[in-house]
Each structure stands twice: as structure tokens, then as C-alpha cells.
Amino acid sequence: MPTVQLFVTCLIDSFYPHVGEAVVDVLRRLGVDVDFPRDQTCCGQPNFNAGLREEAKPIAQHTIRTFEAVDGDVVIPSGSCAHMLRHNYAELFADDPHWLPRAKALASRTYEFTEYLVDKLGVTDVGARWDGPLTYHATCHLHRGVGVDRQPRTLLAHVRGAEVRPLPEEYDCCGFGGIFSVEHPELSAEFLKRKIRNLESTQSPTLVVADTGCLMHIAGGLHRQQKTQRVIHIAELLNNI
Amino acid sequence: MDPFHQRIRRAISDEHLQEALDGNARRRVEARVTAFGSLPDWPERRQRAHAVRADVIENLDSYLEQFIHNAQNNGITIHRAKDAAEAVKIILDLVGAGGRPPLQKLIAKSKSMISEELDLNPALEAAGHRVVETDLGEYIVQLRGERPSHIITPAVHLRRSDVGQLFHDKLGIPYTEDVPTLTNTARKVLREVFLTADVGLSGVNFGVAETGGICLVTNEGNGRMVTTLPRTHIALMGMERLVPTLDDLALMLTLLPRSATGQKLSVYTQLIHKPLDGQQRHIVILDNGRSRLRASPLRESLYCIRCGSCLNACPVFRELGGHAYGAVYSGPIGSVISAGLFGSEFAPLAQASSLCGACKDACPVDIDLPKLLTRVRAGQADVERKEGQGLATPLKAGLQAFSLAARDPRLFAASQKLAALGTNLVSPASPWMHLPAATGWGYSKDFPKFAIKPFRERFIRQAAERAELKTTPQESPSKVHTSAVQRDCVQQFTEELNAVGGHILLTQDATASIIDFLHARNVDRIHLEPNTLDESALAAAGFTVAHAPDPSIRVGVTKALRGLADTGSVLVVDGDGHPLEASLLPEVHLVVLRKSDILPSLEDAIHLLRESRSAVVITGPSRTGDIEMTLTIGVHGPGEVHVFLTK
Ligand code: SF4
Numbered sequence: 001m002p003t004v005q006l007f008v009t010c011l012i013d014s015f016y017p018h019v020g021e022a023v024v025d026v027l028r029r030l031g032v033d034v035d036f037p038r039d040q041t042c043c044g045q046p047n048f049n050a051g052l053r054e055e056a057k058p059i060a061q062h063t064i065r066t067f068e069a070v071d072g073d074v075v076i077p078s079g080s081c082a083h084m085l086r087h088n089y090a091e092l093f094a095d096d097p098h099w100l101p102r103a104k105a106l107a108s109r110t111y112e113f114t115e116y117l118v119d120k121l122g123v124t125d126v127g128a129r130w131d132g133p134l135t136y137h138a139t140c141h142l143h144r145g146v147g148v149d150r151q152p153r154t155l156l157a158h159v160r161g162a163e164v165r166p167l168p169e170e171y172d173c174c175g176f177g178g179i180f181s182v183e184h185p186e187l188s189a190e191f192l193k194r195k196i197r198n199l200e201s202t203q204s205p206t207l208v209v210a211d212t213g214c215l216m217h218i219a220g221g222l223h224r225q226q227k228t229q230r231v232i233h234i235a236e237l238l239n240n241i
Numbered sequence: 242m243d244p245f246h247q248r249i250r251r252a253i254s255d256e257h258l259q260e261a262l263d264g265n266a267r268r269r270v271e272a273r274v275t276a277f278g279s280l281p282d283w284p285e286r287r288q289r290a291h292a293v294r295a296d297v298i299e300n301l302d303s304y305l306e307q308f309i310h311n312a313q314n315n316g317i318t319i320h321r322a323k324d325a326a327e328a329v330k331i332i333l334d335l336v337g338a339g340g341r342p343p344l345q346k347l348i349a350k351s352k353s354m355i356s357e358e359l360d361l362n363p364a365l366e367a368a369g370h371r372v373v374e375t376d377l378g379e380y381i382v383q384l385r386g387e388r389p390s391h392i393i394t395p396a397v398h399l400r401r402s403d404v405g406q407l408f409h410d411k412l413g414i415p416y417t418e419d420v421p422t423l424t425n426t427a428r429k430v431l432r433e434v435f436l437t438a439d440v441g442l443s444g445v446n447f448g449v450a451e452t453g454g455i456c457l458v459t460n461e462g463n464g465r466m467v468t469t470l471p472r473t474h475i476a477l478m479g480m481e482r483l484v485p486t487l488d489d490l491a492l493m494l495t496l497l498p499r500s501a502t503g504q505k506l507s508v509y510t511q512l513i514h515k516p517l518d519g520q521q522r523h524i525v526i527l528d529n530g531r532s533r534l535r536a537s538p539l540r541e542s543l544y545c546i547r548c549g550s551c552l553n554a555c556p557v558f559r560e561l562g563g564h565a566y567g568a569v570y571s572g573p574i575g576s577v578i579s580a581g582l583f584g585s586e587f588a589p590l591a592q593a594s595s596l597c598g599a600c601k602d603a604c605p606v607d608i609d610l611p612k613l614l615t616r617v618r619a620g621q622a623d624v625e626r627k628e629g630q631g632l633a634t635p636l637k638a639g640l641q642a643f644s645l646a647a648r649d650p651r652l653f654a655a656s657q658k659l660a661a662l663g664t665n666l667v668s669p670a671s672p673w674m675h676l677p678a679a680t681g682w683g684y685s686k687d688f689p690k691f692a693i694k695p696f697r698e699r700f701i702r703q704a705a706e707r708a709e710l711k712t713t714p715q716e717s718p719s720k721v722h723t724s725a726v727q728r729d730c731v732q733q734f735t736e737e738l739n740a741v742g743g744h745i746l747l748t749q750d751a752t753a754s755i756i757d758f759l760h761a762r763n764v765d766r767i768h769l770e771p772n773t774l775d776e777s778a779l780a781a782a783g784f785t786v787a788h789a790p791d792p793s794i795r796v797g798v799t800k801a802l803r804g805l806a807d808t809g810s811v812l813v814v815d816g817d818g819h820p821l822e823a824s825l826l827p828e829v830h831l832v833v834l835r836k837s838d839i840l841p842s843l844e845d846a847i848h849l850l851r852e853s854r855s856a857v858v859i860t861g862p863s864r865t866g867d868i869e870m871t872l873t874i875g876v877h878g879p880g881e882v883h884v885f886l887t888k
Contacts, residue, residue: 001705008696010647014657015689017696028705036700041653047644049596051618051629052637055644062648091612144598173556177595183636184593185684186249190560191595192685220686223673 003033003072004116007063009081010042011212012233019212022239023077023113026126029241030117034075039066044092045084050179053092060089064102073120074110077235079142079211080178082112086146112142114210114234118151125158128238134159135167135204137174137195137218139211152210152234159237167207168198176217192221199229210234245589248565258398261869262562265397268870269553272503273603279505279807280495290496291607293489294544297481298535304450304483305526311453315515318523321480325359328477328527332361333368335475335523336440345369346439349431351457351464352376353444354392354547355477355527357569358582361442372442373434375463377427377876378867384411390563392570393501393549394867398562401869420871428876431463435877436792441467445478445524446546447493451486452851454514455524458497458507462863462878465509465825469855470790474516475523480531481543487851491844493546496605500548502866505737506808506843509878510858512850517815530582538621539581539613544606545574551610554603557593566590573600577613580622580630589631591617636681654697661691730806730839731886737809741861742874743882751833751885752778755798758831758883759784762796770799770820773833790822797823797879798831802856803846804839804884810860811884812846814853821855830859830879835887 004027008020027034044059063085067074076082089103117123136156143149156164175181175191195218199207207229209215219231242250252258277283297304309319320335322328336346348370350356362383365372374383378395382388384407389395396404401418409416414426443464447456455476457464468474484490498504516522535543552558552572563571568579568587576594579587591614600610620627629637646656668674672690676683735745748754752775759767766785769776779786787794799820801811811832813824824830840846843858850856863878874880 006700008700010653013696014660014691017692017694017699020696021699024700028703031705033705035702036697038697039650041650042643042647044644044647047640049615049618050632050636050640051592051615051620052632052640052644053619054628055641058648059644062650087612088615091615140595140597140599144602171599173595173597173599175556175595177597179632179636179640180592180595182681183633184246184249185678185681186246186253187557187560187593188595189685190253191556216689217686220673220682220688223687224675224685 001031001033003035004075005067005070005072006034006036007040007043007067007074007076007081007085008036009076009078009212011216012077015216016212016233019077019233019235022233022235023075026117026235026238027075030121030123030126032121035070035072037066037070043081043084045081045088046178048084048088048092049177057092060092060103061099064089064099064106067106068102072109073116074106075113075116076110077113077210077233078213079112079139079146079148080213082110082115083141083145085110112146112148112210114152114155115146115148118154124154126155126238128240129160130162130237130240132161133163133165133202133204134206134208134237135165135199135202136170136208137167137214138170139209139214140173142210143171155234155238156208165202165204167202169194174214174218176214178213181217192217196221196225196227200227205229207231208234208237243589245567245593248567249561249593252561252565257400258562259560261398261400262559264869265394266553266559269503273500273550273553276499276503276505280499283496286492286495287605287607290492290605291544293484293492294546294606297483297485298540298543301481301483301535304485305480307450308448308453308483309526311451312448312524313453315453316522317453317516318521320523320525321528322525323528325529328359328525328529329361329364331525332475333364335473336365336370337368345371347434347437348372348440348442349434349438349467349471350374350379350442351444351459351467352379352395353442353477354389354569355444355479356442357388358527358529359477373431375431375434375467375877376459376867377424377461377865380427380431381407381867388564388569390571391549391552392547394870396867398564399868401871404868420868420873423868424865424873424876431877432792435463435466435470438467438471440473440475441471443467443474443476445476445482446497447490448478448483448524449487449490450483452514454512456490456494457511457513458494458509459511460502460508460863461865461876462509462825463876465511465821465857466877468511468513469517469821469825472519473521473523475525477525477527480526480528481535487847488844491847494843497546497548500550500603500605504860506810506858506860508741508860508863510810510843510860511855512853512857513855515854517821517854534578534581537581538616539577541608542574542577542581542613544608545578546606548605550603550605551600554599556595556597556599573610573614574608577610577617580617585623585625585627585630588617588620588622592631654695657691657695661693661695664690665693730841731836733806734804734809734839737807738861738884739809741809742864743809743861743884745884745886747886749888751887754885755831756782756784759796762829764796766794768794768797768823768827769818770816770823771818773798773800788818790819790826792826795827796829796831797825797827798833799824801832801834801838801884802849804834805841805843805846805858806839807842808860810843810858812850812856812858814850814856821857824857824859825878828875828879829881829883832882832884833887834884
């Protein structure tokens, strides 16, 4: 049985621990041993994206060290953080002969959660069920960053009882973008409005995403607008048996 | 609030602008996606195009040298300008040259973003010259005293009602929202300009190193006018705008129009090698920060072919339009190069991105724009390398503190705990907190409370359930569809020509068929390219034939050197009897083409143009989409194209 190292991400760790538990449950049910290196913190993306590379570096180095100490594939339930490890670490250490190979070695054993299930384990039906309509928002760093789109959709298609409704403009950004939503709240709010309008047009009570940053942003917007739709992480859906 | 944020707020609250931009985003993106449907191998072409541009930028000096050498041998005068001031001086000297007072010249200008970089129009006007923008969109923004708001569709921020009002105010026509009427008004005004202009100014889409030729891609016909009719033609070219060979050009031409306007080929693809008879041609090659950009980590941005596709795909551009950027180049590419070309005061533009990557996806040469945006943010556009460029100070401080915690697991866990306690004190009853708008986050959404017990405290090591791995066979990703069996060239040519609004007639005897056509149209004078039709038969039938341009003639007849099946295009080459003008000035262009001269695509034909002085690939009648992207046929060039296909 494979062992994986869970990089749970700082957002799930701090705000959505139940999502992390869902990830663990799904993997364990499929026969995967899951471990959680306790020294992990954040991947450093907030600082990297803001342009504060000198401050992103120590965080990235810390993450590399933490996962170098353990064996097995690294699974991340976030397209955005997976993109950070897979691509941005190499950018961050492009001129650093000491850290670049280490960053690349970590990148090569890193998988986004749904990618791991479908591509690595070859699982498309995790035995989940759901009653009623759902809709799925393809988060930007998941489908453009790490090129993972077919995998979550395949998993979704195999959830018994779920009626997956297409979300109009599903590939449009929700406006999170990390620090962007704080630095440019006016722009971010416009993207969010459109995303919520599109969600409403599906009349689905539930929106599924595979990134907690976007989840936090969209759910926060729905709550501010006193809407009733729920945003869930795909792991929660897949853990619904 | 800083000016950029102010401009953002203004753009977002401008409903009129928002409607115009929404329409643009939807239609442009759809058009691009549809256009690439006809190019099944485009992902591979995109990678090749990336490699071609990378090679050019890597070896720019030698390609420039080759280009300049060849262009000079072709009789074109080359000027190099290291910055805007130098370029303006060169152009002023060229425009003012050779004249005794009055020196005031009339300059007909087709679209050139370089001229925006140079702020050229004010400089020419200050010297007493009159400059008229002749691209419909550019003409509109010039009348409004604005800058273009998009590199391809300059008037994208306007609705038809704005243009109606503008033409009513400035040109004195009755107010109308009818796009063909508005277009026709501009056509009439500008026609006069083309015919009397002393100097034609144009941009350049590509320079071809191996031939020294330049390629211009346009739809309306104004680009052809300003490069063909005035005695002096000055082309403005960015120094990076080269491709090594004609083959590379053909590759780029399969990507550029599809990305820019959703066309398989633009209406007019000109290849210019030499001056025409009695004409002077100059190319001004501009650096203006490009060498600096090339030496910086933003080098990849020089691969850009200015298709505008990243602007159309960008959700930020969709909210702002071009003007709010406050820079010559807007959108994702503008947010990268403005800081690199014009200085770090433009660095804050790069913060206005969610890094969603839609731009990279849309880019026909696969420039990693999100990566470049993060480089600008990291201060790499600048020698000083100030990190976090354009970021608000409190945010920077917050992120610095976060970085200290995130490199130390114990500190991280402790901060997490503290934050959880804090947020629970602030908002004991609800899982949400209502933050004030000034925090940024609170502007449009609520903030979740930190979990009292984070995941790290909940995780318990356990073995997996020993379930059997249930694997299901995977669906293979859907097959990339390959184009159906190569259709017959003639049939494909016919279909494509019809699709772009051209007409086709199969004939045994082109002269007889054209005589019938002219009778039906009540036309008795034509501008004819020699050796195309039986002139004695024409004379016997009572037609007057001219071999020189005459603006009062309504029908022009030329041969086509070749036809192109995949785009429905015809190749017209400069020669005796002014075929370039015959295919440009009249309202109706009749083309005689032999069936056997139809080739599959431009890639098969481009080499035939190598020796021509100037040539144009014509794809249907002249058109514009500059007003609300409403397709209007017949702008400056012919409104009708009829191909007489002979055996
Ligand atoms: S960056 Fe790419 S998409 Fe944007 S204008 Fe340049 S070539 Fe086109």
C-alpha cells in the first residue's frame, strides 16, 4: 500500500480542518497510508505572489526540508499550492544551484489531490453519493496552473445521485487571487459578483471547488450577500458515502 | 487613494463602459475559439511560434543586421532610434524634408502602437503638419482626443451611440446609430486624405530577416492606402518585431489573425519589399527600452506579436478597458512591459492581476504572462529590484510578519492559536466576521473564523483501511480531432471565399463573363491590369480601359498570382498597370484566377512573393469591426470581391 505525505495547506489547517479530515478519510478508504509531517506550515505563495520573493524563499526552503525528511508522494488538496510547489519553486530558486534541484525533486513527487486519485491510483469512483444538484467551478491554478481538469470532473461524474449542472463561464476566475483580493478589492468584487450570478443561474444549492482559497472567497461573498448556497471542497463531496 | 485605484473605481462604476467591455470579452473570446477550431494542430504551432520568437530575441542583433542589410539592398532607407526623442526627430526630418515653405504636410496614418509610444501626433502637429488617423477605430479616438484603449480595437470602450454623437458633433452629419452609415461617413472623409496625403505612416506586424521585407496585416484597406498612394511611406517598427524566414512568417500568420480578430487570415496581408515607382520607403526601427527589457528577466515579453488576445481574455481588462491602465499598452502584456519599457512607476499595474492565467492560455506564442507579472511584482523590471512593487504598505508588513511565522512551525502553530482565540473573541456567535471595507477583504465578503482546533491538532496517525483499491478503467482523453480528408482545393477555396463574403464564378472565358458583369452593373470604365483580359474584345464592347489609378473608376480588374484554398484568399502582386491600386481604390474588385493556381495554404505560396516589390494577400472584401464589433463590409478597400475562376 502506498504511503503519502499530506501537505494540508495553511488554509485548510487553520480554517477548514474538516476538509483535511475528508481528504485523509477518502485516501485511507482507498487503501492509502496517510501521514502528516507536523513541521509543515505554508507553501509561501502569499509572499511569492505579492512579489516578496526574499520572504517566500525561507518558507519554501522550510517546506522542502520538511518533505525531504519523509518518503512517498506528497498530496495537496489545493490546485494553487500544488502549482506553487510544482512551478513557482523552480522560478524562486532558478539561480540557486543548491536549492533548485531540491525544489525540482519535491515538485516531481507532488500531486494535487484529485490528480493523485485519478492519475496515480487510477480511481474514478470513490464510492461517494450525493442527493441532488451540484455545480463545479474549475479553479484557475488547478486547471491552468497544474493542468488538472479532467480528473475532478471524472470523479464528479461518478458520484452516485449527483446531478452535475454546468456552471456558465466556468473557467472564469472567481477573483480571489490571494493578496489580489485585498490589494484590489474593487476588481475582485466584480469577478465575485459574476461568479455568484452564474452560480445562481444554475439553481444549484451547492458549489464544488478543489481550492480552499477560492472556497473562502466565494463562501465569504455568499455570506455577505446573505445567499444560501454552500461551497464545499471536492474532498467533502468524495467523502460523502 | 492612489490614482490607479481611482481610475479602477471610475471604470467599474461606468455602466456604459462595462456594457461595451462585456460585449467585447464575450464576442472576441468566442471568435478566437471558433477560429482555432479550423487549425487542429494549433497547440503544436503555438510551441513552434514560441520557439521562433525565442530564437529571434536570443539572436536579435544578428537578425536585425540581416534584416537591415536586405532591406537596404531592396532600396528601403533604414533609420534606427534608441529612444522616443530620437525617433520623433527622424520622423520630423523625413516629413519636413525636401519642401520649401509651406512645409505643412498631410500625413495619413494607419494604426501604429509605436507612434503612441512616441506621442508622435502631438509632435507632428506642433511642427505644423496635419495628421489623420485612418483606421476607423483610431480615427474615432483621434476625433475624441483620446488614446486607443485596445491594441487591436482602439475604440472598444465606446458604443455606437458614442460614435453617432461624435460624428454628429465633429463631422456635422445627422445623429445616427447605424454602423454602415457611420462607417461610410468615415470612408468618404478619409478617402480625400488618402488621395492627397504627402506622407503615409504605418506600423509593421513583422519584418522578415531573410528578405528584408515587412508584413502588414489589416482589414479595412487603410494600411494598403497609406503604404501605396503617398510619395513617402514611413513604417515604424519595434526592434523585436522580426521573424527569420518567410516560412516563419507563414506560421505566424496562421496564429495572429485568429488570435486578434478570430479570422483565418485578415482581409489584407501585405508583403512589402521595395519602394514602388517614384516612391520613397523608410523604416524607423525603435529601441525605446527594448534592449533593457531584453537584458532583464522580462525578456520573454518581447516574444509578443501584439495580437491583443490576452487583453480580451483578461478578467481585469474586462472590468477596466485600456484607459484605466494609464499606459500606452494595457492588459496583461501592458502590465508587464510598461514597467520594463517605461519605468517602475508602471510597476503597480502588475499587482492588478489575480494571476488566473487566462492570458497565458490565450497567448498564441505561449508567453508565461503570470510568471512575468510576478517578476514585475518582485521588482525585476527595475535595476534596483525593489520587491513587492506597488503593494500597499500595511499589506507588505503583514506578509513580512507572516513569512517570519511560516518558516518556524512552533511560531506558526502559536500564531494560529492566537488568531483563533482573537477571532472568537471578536465574533463569538457566528462562524463569520464582518470586516470593514478598508481592510480590502471586507469590501465585498465576510471572513471565516479560524478553527479553534486546527488540522494539525486533529490529525491522528492511522493505518489505511485495508480496502482493495477499486480502480475503474480510465476513459482516454478525447481524441484530438484531425481535419477531415483534405478536401478538393477548388471546393474549399469556394467555400472559404463565400464565408468571408467574396463571390466566385466559374468561367471558360473570363473576358466574356466580365463583360456580362459590367453590363449588369452599368459600368463602362475599368482600371485593368494589363495581360489579364482580352482588351480588344473590351474595346469592341465599348468599354474604356485605364491602366493607372483613377479614383472615379468603380471597378478594378486584376489577375491573381495564386489562390489559397484554406482561407479563400487571392495573391495580387505589384506590376505593370498598378494592380495594387486596381485592387484597392475601386468599390468592386474583379479577380481572374486559374483553377490550377489554387494552392492549399499561404505556407505553400509565400515564397512566390519573395521577388515582388510589394504584394498583398486579399481575403474577401474590406471590413471593419471597430464599432461595437459590428461587422461592416466595404471600408477603405473594395466592398465587393468577385473571383472569376478559369480553367
Ligand atoms: S502577450 Fe501574447 S496574447 Fe498578449 S498581445 Fe502579445 S502575443 Fe498576443
